[in-house]
C-alpha cells in the first residue's frame with residue numbers, strides 16, 4: 031500500500047552494531063509483585079543485574095549484558111542483549127523507545143512484529159495486553175496509530191484481528207464461537223488466514239471493547255466451551271490500509287503483537303495439570319519462534335517458518351526488510367526457566383550476520399563453528415568467572431543446565447538437519463461462508479512439505495582444560511577439537527594415488543575478505559587441525575637398520591632400511607596418535623568409546639523401532655511408546671543425544687538407570 035515509501039522516515043533501529051541483524055532482542059525485568067516485595071528485603075542484592083558500557087548509558091543503540099546470581103556467588107551467568115529495561119521501567123518507556131519507532135516503520139510501508147517471550151509469570155501479558163490500571167503496549171500502539179493516521183491525506187483504515195494459537199491450532203477470538211483459522215499459502219507463496227475476522231477500529235475505547243476477547247475463555251471449533259487454556263500464544267494483528275489500497279486489493283501494512291505462552295520446563299509438573307505432551311508441544315512452538323529468530327539474525331538462507339503454526343502465520347511480517355522486536359521477559363527472582371530463556375535470546379543476539387553471511391557462502395561447516403563459538407555465554411566481568419551453558423538444540427526441550435566453573439563445558443553448534451524436499455500441490459477451491467478474510471478462492475494451495483528441517487543446536491563437549499578460563503569466544507585458546515571440527519578435519523584429508531595424505535581445499539575458506547574474515551580463533555583452529563593432520567601422517571620415529579645388518583651386506587636388509595610408520599593407536603574420532611600413559615588409561619578411554627557406541631545404538635533404536643519393539647525396553651510403556659512415535663512424526667530423528675529422552679518425560683536419573691539396565695543386559 032505504502033502510506034509513504036519504505037525508505038522515507040527511516041528510524042535508526044538498525045544503526046550501529048545491529049546493522050546486520052533483523053531481530054532486535056531486548057530484555058525486560060518484571061517488577062516485583064506485591065507478594066515478592068513483601069518477602070524481598072530492600073537491601074538484598076537483585077538476582078538480575080544489567081551492565082551497560084560507560085559510553086552508552088541508557089542509549090539503546092549499545093548492547094548490554096545481563097547477569098544472574100548473587101553478588102557473592104561463585105557462579106554468575108552473563109548474557110548479552112541489545113538492551114534491557116529494568117524493573118522500574120514501565121510500559122510507557124518500553125513503548126516510546128522500542129515500539130513507537132516501529133509504528134513509523136509500519137506507516138512507511140513495512141511490517142513490524144513485537145513478540146513477548148519469557149518464562150511463565152515473567153510479565154509478558156502485563157506488558158503487551160496491559161492490566162486494569164496499566165495500559166499495555168498494544169493499546170498504546172493503537173492510540174499512536176490512530177493519532178498518526180488521523181490527518182494523513184488519504185483516508186486510512188485500521189483493522190484489528192485477535193487470535194489464539196493453542197496446541198498448533200489457530201482460533202479466531204473476535205468471533206464469539208472461536209472457529210479455527212486455517213493458515214494457507216497461495217500459489218505465489220502468500221500466506222492467507224482463512225477464517226480470521228477483522229474489525230475496524232476508530233477509537234481507543236472501541237479497541238478496549240474489542241480487546242476483551244483476548245482474555246475471554248476459549249471455545250473449541252465445535253463451539254463447546256473449553257477449559258481456559260492456560261498456556262497459549264495470543265496475538266493481535268493490526269492492519270493499516272488506505273482506502274485506495276483497499277480498493278486496489280493491495281496488502282495492508284501489518285503490526286503484530288504476540289504474547290507467547292510462557293516457557294516452562296515440561297519435566298516439572300505443571301501447576302495447571304497440563305500433560306507432558308501438551309507442555310512439550312507448547313515449548314516446541316516456542317523453539318520454532320526462536321529458531322526463526324536465530325535464522326533471521328544469522329542470515330540463514332532458509333528460515334524455518336514451517337516449523338510452527340505461529341511462525342508460518344507471521345512469516346510475511348518476519349522476513350525481508352520487516353522489523354521484529356523480541357521482548358525477552360525476565361523474572362526478578364531466581365528462576366531456572368528465566369536463565370534458559372535468557373540464554374536462548376542471547377544466543378540469537380550474539381550472532382553477527384555479516385560474518386556468518388560471507389563465511390556461510392564459502393563454507394557452511396566453517397560457519398557452524400562460528401555459530402558454536404558465538405553461542406557461548408560470556409564470562410562474568412566482575413569475578414571473571416566462567417559461565418558455561420550446556421548447548422541444546424532449539425527444536426526440542428532442554429533443561430537449562432549451567433555448568434560450574436572447571437566442570438565439563440559445552441559449546442553449541444548450529445546443525446542444520448537435512449530432509450528431502452518434497453512439494454505436493456493441490457487445488458483449493460472451497461470458499462466457505464466462514465471465509466471472512468484474505469483467502470484467495472482461486473489460489474492453488476501449496477502444501478509443501480518442509481524443504482528443510484530447522485536448524486538445531488547440538489551439544490558438544492569440549493576439552494575440559496580449554497575451559498579453565500572461560501574466555502570470550504574469539505580467544506586463541508578456543509582451539510579445542512570437537513567432534514564437529516573433526517568432521518571438517520576428516521573432510522580435508524584426501525588420499526591421492528601416490529598414497530600421501532594431502533591437506534587441501536579447506537584453507538581456501540580462509541581467504542575471505544576483510545569484512546567477512548573469520549575470527550582469529552577459527553583460523554588458528556584450522557591451522558592447528560592441519561598441523562595435527564601433518565603430525566598424524568608423519569612417522570614419530572624411523573626404525574633404522576642395525577649397523578650389523580648393513581655391514582653383512584644382506585640384501586634383505588634393504589627392506590629394513592625403508593622407513594616405516596610405527597604402529598601407533600589412532601583415535602578414530604580425533605585422528606590423533608594416541609599414547610596411553612598406563613593400561614588403566616587405555617582401558618578407561620576405550621570403555622568410554624564402547625559406552626558411546628551403546629548410546630548411539632540405543633538412540634537409533636528409539637528413532638526407528640516399532641511400537642511393539644519399543645515396549646520391550648523396560649521403562650517404555652505403551653503410553654511412552656506412542657509418544658515416541660508421535661515425536662518421530664514431527665521430526666524423523668527426534669533422539670540425537672541421551673538428553674533428548676527428557677522429551678518423553680525421563681529424568682536424568684531415569685535415563686542413567688535405563689542405560690545401566692541396557693548395559694547390564696549384555697552380560698546376562
Ligand SMILES: Nc1ncnc2c1ncn2[C@@H]1O[C@H](COP(=O)(O)OP(=O)(O)OP(=O)(O)O)[C@@H](O)[C@H]1O
Nearest residue numbers: 060061062063149150151152153154155156291292
Ligand atoms: N511490572 C510489573 N510490576 C508488578 N507486577 C507485575 C509486573 N508485570 C507483571 N506483574 C505481575 O506478575 C504476574 C505475572 O504477570 P503476567 O501474567 O503478565 O506474566 P506472563 O509472563 O504473561 O505469565 P504467563 O506466561 O503465565 O502468561 C501478574 O500477577 C502480574 O500482575
